Amino acid sequence: MMLTLAHLPIDLITDILSRLPAKTVVCLKIVCKSWCNLISDDYFVNYRLEQSLATKSNLHYVVTVPRFYLQEYDHLPEPREQTCPVHYSADFDSLGNLRELSHPFKDCKTGTRVFGSCRGLLLLHVTDGPLLLYNPTTQTYNVLPGLPVYQDARAYGHLSYGFGYDNATRDFKCVKIMQRLFKEIGYLTCEVMVYSLRTNCWKRVPDVPCYFRSCDWGVGVLVHETLHWVGTNSDGLYEFIVAFNLRDEAFSCRPLPNFHFEPFEGLYVGMLDGCLCLLANRYPHCNVWVMKEYGVGGSWTKMFILDTLDCLIVERPVSYSLDKKRLLVKMALFKLAYHDLETKEHTDLRFADWDTCLNAHVYVENLLMLDYTEFADDIHIRKKRGKEEELEEEKEEGLKLI
Template sequence: MKLHSQFVMMITHIPIDLISDILSRLPAKTVVCLKIVCKSWYNLISDNDFVNCHLERSLATKTNLHFVVATPKFYLQEYDNLEEPIKQNCPVLYSADFDSLDNPVDLSHPYKNCKTPVRVIGSCRGLLLLRVKCGHLLLYNPTTQTYNVLPLLLENKPATEYVHFDYGFGYDSVSRDYKCVRIMQCLFVETGDVMFEVMVYSLRTNCWKRVPDVPCYFRPHGSDIGVLVNEVCHWVGTGIGNVYEHIVTFNLRDETFSRLPLPNLLQNLQFEILHGLYVGMLDGCLCLSANRYPHCDLWVMKEYGVAGSWTKMFTFGTLASVNLTRPLCYSVDKKRLLLKTSLFRLHCFDLETMKHTELMFADWNRDLDAHVYVENLLMLDYAEFIDDFHVPTSKETRKREEQEEEKDKDQELKII
C-alpha cells in the first residue's frame, strides 16, 4: 500500500498530456488494466477523446490488430416433441494474433454458453456485430468485454420462397455513430413483384428506423454481409435474370442506396459462366473476386467510385475446385495474402511464388470464418455479463418457429 501511494505521488508530477500520449501507444487491453492506478488515470482512460485518440492511432499505425475466428462446435439440441436429439453446429468465437493466428482466446460473448448459433456479420473499428439464430443482434467489444443488445426486429416474411436478409455494419464519422442496416428482399416469382424493407439502427439513439427502399432487386452470391469501404456498405449479386450487372451500395452517412459499375470484362456475365463474383476490401480499397475456372482474378478499384480505376491485381490458379470469396488482409510484411474461400476455409498465398497453403486453426480446417478487428476502449452499455441475460430456450424457440409457420400458412391462404 505504501509503495502504491509513493507511485501515485510520483506520477502526479508528470504532465497529463505526456501521460495521455504514452498510454495511447499501449495495447488497449493493457490500458484497461491501468484504470485502477489512480482516479486521474481512470478519468483519462474513460474519456471519449482519449478513447478515440487511442483508436485512431491504432488504425493509422495498423497496430493492436487481431483476428476473430469462428470454428464449429457440435452439440445435441433437444426438443420436447422429438424422439431423438438433433446435431447442431454452434460456432465458437476466438480472438487470435494478427498475421499468425496464434494464441487463440475463447471470446466470452453473452451467448457463449447458450448452445445458440452465433455469427459475426460485421467488424468495424473494434466492434463486432453478432447475429444469433433466435433473431437477436448485438454489438460486442471483445477488448472491454461489453455489449449492446439491439432492439429486436421481427422478421415478418411474406409467403414466398425467395426471401433473404442482407446486413451491413459500419461507422459514420460525421455523426460519430455506429450503424447497422438490415435489408429484407422478397421476390414473388409468379407476378415478378418485389417487396423491400430497409431498416437502419443507430447506436447513438439505440433504435431502428425505416429508410428508402433498394433501387433494384439483387440476390447476394455467397454472402449476405455488406463489405464496408469508405463508410459505404457494398453487395454484389445477380438480378432476377441471374446476371451480374453492378455493385449495390448503401451510404451510412446519408442512408441512401446507389450503384457502382463492375469492371468492363465482368459486366452482364451469367452466373453459370462466372461461377461466383464476390465483393471485398483489401488495404482500404474495394475489390472483387471473379471466379472463372480454372483460375480466379482479384480486381481492385484503385480510386473509389471511378470505373476506369478497376485493375486486375492477381490471378490465382484453381484452389482444388473451391472459389475465392474474399481477401482478408495482407501480412505485416506484405509478402503474403490471407484469403477466405468457399467451403469455409482459409488460405494463405505467397505473393512471390503464388503458391498457397490451407490454414489450420484450433485443430479445424473447415467451417472457418474470420474477420479483422482492432482493439477499442469503448465501453458499451453492459460492462459485465449478467446471469439473467435471457436467451430463448429450445422449447421457446420451437414454439416461436411453430407460430411463424402458422402465420406463413395463413398468408399463403390469403394469397390463394
C-alpha cells in the same frame, strides 16, 4: 528536483498510454484517480483507436469455427449431434494464441454469427434471436432493440446485413435488408431498416430496387463509410455493385471493371487496404481487381490472379499479412487459406482441430464501454426509486426526531 508521473505533461502521458496493449491500459486505471479518469475519457478512447487505425497496430482476428453438441428432440429416443458456430480471438498475422470470445450468448446452442466488424466492434446475430454489438476488448455489449417489421417476415426469402461507422455523426449503424424475389412474375418485395447506436432505435429508409445475391450470409463490405453488395436483375443474368452510404442513407451503384466480356462463375466484393475490390472467379483462377480511386470506374486495376484449388471459389479477402507477401482469404466450402503472392502457393488453415472455418474478420482494440441497453430504462427507474426511498426515510427519521 526529481520528476514524478505527476510532473509529466498530460499530452505525453496520453501518447504513452495510447501505445500500450488494451489489457495493460485497463490495469493502469488503478494507478491514480487522474489516470483512471483519463483512460475512461471519450477523448482518450477515440485517440487511442485512431492511432491504432493509422499505424495498423493492436489488430486481431476473430475466427468462427463449428462445434458439436448434443441436441435433444421429443420425437427421437436419443439426442443427435448438431453444430453451432464458436468465435475465437487470434493474434494478427500469425493466427495463433486462440482465445474463445466471452460474449453473452456463447453458450446458446443455436449459435451466433458475426455479421460485420468495424472500429473494434462486432455485429453478432444470435440464431433465432436478437442482434447485438459486442466489444471483444472490453467484453461489453448492447442488445439491439426489437426490429419493427412492416410486412410479414415469413414472406422474405433473403436477408442481407451491413455494419459500419458514420464519421460525421460519430455513430455506429447497422443495416438489415429483407427481400423476396418472385422470379415467375419478376416481382421484388424489399424492406430496408437502419439502426443507430446513438439513438438506439431502428428506422425505415427507401428500398433498394434490385436483388442481392446471397454470399457470405449477405454481409455488406464497408469501404469509405459505404456498404457494398453484389446486386442482380430479376433473371440473374446481369450483376453489378450496389452501395449504401451510411451518411445520407441512400443507395447507388458503383461501376464494374472492364472485363472484356470475360465469363466468370462467381463475383464477390471485398476490401483490401481500404480500397474496394472485386473477385471474379473462373476455375481454376480468381482475378482480383482493386478500385484505386473510390467511385472512379477508370481506376479499376487487376492486382493479381489467385489459383483456386479443388474447384474452390474465393469469396472474400480478409487481409494482407504484415509483410504484404501473403493474402488471407475466405473460400467456399468453409475454408480459410493463405495465398502466397510470390510463390502462388495455397495453404489451408486449421483452427481448434477443425479443417473448416466458417468465417474470419479483422478487429482493432477499442476501449469503448458498451452498456446492455435492454435494461437501461429499468436501471434508471430503480435508481430514481432508490433516491425517492432515501428521501422518504430521511423524512421519517426527521419526524421521529420531532
